[in-house]
Amino acid sequence: MPLTHEAFDQLPKRPVLEHLRLTLVAVGALPERDEELVHLEQALTDFLAQQQDLNRRRILRRYLTGDWASYAADVSNRSRPHRG
Incomplete structure (x- = not known):
């Protein structure tokens, strides 16, 4: 080992x-x-893996990993009314 x-x-x-x-x-x-940080990272990984909705999982991953620009774009696109 x-x-x-x-x-x-x-x-x-x-x-x-x-x-x-x-x-x-x-x-x-x-x-x-930092053992507490390691445990938090594992808990968040487990939490994301449990998300059945792939779109929700993607948004949560971006939010939790600090990909704020992509997260904001996703939230903005979801809140806009669809024109068509």
């Missing part, structure tokens, strides 16, 4: 493994990272 955060992320979530990760960070064998 490579000694990376990504490798640890693939393992089962167990307290002993999280303790080992924190120990490896403390001794400098693994770089520090």
Whole structure:
């Protein structure tokens, strides 16, 4: 197993493994990272994957990832009455 955060992320979530990760960070064998941000990113990825409406998923992804220009264009286009 490579000694990376990504490798640890693939393992089962167990307290002993999280303790080992924190120990490896403390001794400098693994770089520090914002664990809360990593958990938030995973929660948002899971949330987006659960969205059945593909258009809604696309809009939410743009909003959540900070693609504000595309998000604003999508919202603007949806709120305009269709002429035809």
